[in-house]
Amino acid sequence: MTGRLGILISTAVLALGLTACGASSFDIPIQTPIRAKLDVAGFQRVLVAGFVSGGGSDIDPNEETVRLLRSQLRLKSKLKVVEADALPLAAITRQQTAAAAPAGASKDVKTSEAPTSLPVKIKNAQELAQYDRVFANTSYWKQLGEEYQDPLIVTGTILFTPQNQSGFVQREQEVYNSLGERSVVPIRTFMERKGFVLRPKFIFIDGRTGATLYSETFREEVLYDTGQDTPALSSYFELMDRIMPSFLNTLSSQKIRGTRVLLK
């Protein structure tokens, strides 16, 4: 009883003391401006052209990414977003590759350094990498740029793959002792988990010249308990959400709101 009274008195004295001295810390809202990574002053339009995509999930990462990036750019960028169908870039690359192959060239992907045919179903990063040649085809991008009045072209590759991972994870568990008192203890349990990995590579191409201006690659993953049935599309948006600030910051300055503490 005396102890509790003592604590109460000390708290009251401390509170009075703080009031007398005035507060020594103050929360303040701030807006952090982040400068754009790419100078897009020379462009009036942006064309999110399409992506070479794969990974074996039941969504079409090309269509979804084109739609998502366009809607975000409409909201957050000063550039006019060109409306056009998403390019089937994988098919275009295969056509270009076949057309460039000399007559009678081997179609064996494994033995040829520059394969004359490309895997139609892209399952992993190695297969996706074979499509990189399309981004070096400046005449193709220049021609596309001419068609859409010299925009900044956004393209690249997207790999969205399901993954299963099992192993030990630490989680907290409620326990009660013989007196019925509750406590929480960390326990290690073996868990089967499943989820998705998203690996987008964004390539920014100058539509006036066809040359690549800038590119960046990301990797994000999410894992759920096996009992949790999260649709692929939800996971895709969850992972893209994490990447979006950095993508947008490539083209336009961003202001990120936050709170900081000022001290006396």
Add this chain to the structure above:
Amino acid sequence: MLVAGSTAAFANARGDARAQVAFGIKAAQDGLWDEAMFRWNKAVKLDPTYAAAYNDLAVAYEHQGMPDKAREAYEKAIRLDPGNDQIRQNYEMFKEINDRTTRHPH
């Protein structure tokens, strides 16, 4: 005598610096960030050991879009007052934003 003199000078410097910091806080609360930054810069010149002034200056640099200077000021504040959780928390939030927007594995 000499020691007493330098202690008094330090107390004066800290007192003047505190006044600048307090004025800067008021300016920032009114949205006058340039004025706040000027005051906090003055405070750290008056008293280069004043961690809170460096913290406030870092916040101002952050708000004004000067991440390199903000990082430098936060790190100085942490060096001066390593046990201050509020400064550390500010710095962590600054780094989180800065790393997220500049994340670029290529």
